[in-house]
Amino acid sequence: MKSNLKSLMVLTGMFVLPAFIGCQSQNEQTAAEPTAETETAAEPEQQQTTGPKTDTVVIYQMQFQPANLTVNKGDTVVWINKDLVAHNVTEDPAGSVKSDTLNTGDSFKLVPDHSFNYICSIHPTMKAQLTVNE
Ligand SMILES: [Cu+2]
Structure with missing residues (x-):
């Protein structure tokens, strides 16, 4: 059995x-x-x-990446600091765009209404450009 x-x-x-x-x-x-x-x-x-989108600029190794970004009006741009040191986003020559100091992991969000060149005022050799298509 x-x-x-x-x-x-x-x-x-x-x-x-x-x-x-x-x-x-x-x-x-x-x-x-x-x-x-x-x-x-x-x-x-x-x-x-076709609606507004979000573009990201990564701050890494003392550079804005991409250094030249073109967006459409209404789009959001987010800068994210993935570097080991603090940076900021400062319109150059000085204008309306100026972020707070971005420590590692911090981000700065903006819906840009105009094209501008910008730098990191802590490290002025860091230069980049944002173009806004009307
Ligand atoms: Cu910097």
């Missing part, structure tokens, strides 16, 4: 397990396809967005 039960379990296992694996791999294939389609579909959607 005991051995019968054991062989039944083994038989069941042999039958169920391959069926389960077969079913699972089928599920994975079925699941993978829509995911890939969703990702592909999401990209053009983002590119087609």
Whole structure:
């Protein structure tokens, strides 16, 4: 009786397990396809967005990256300091744009209404340019 039960379990296992694996791999294939389609579909959607967007300037290794950024009017620009030392964003020659001191990890957000050149007034050799398309 005991051995019968054991062989039944083994038989069941042999039958169920391959069926389960077969079913699972089928599920994975079925699941993978829509995911890939969703990702592909999401990209053009983002590119087609015509509303205001957010551009990022990373401050790193004593540089504004990118040093030349062009945005559309209404867009938001965020400067993020990922450098080891403090920086700022200062319109040059002096104008309306002047951030607080940005320590590592700090950011400065602006919806620029005009094009301007800017520097880090702590390190005036750091120069960059922001162009706003009307
Ligand atoms: Cu600086």
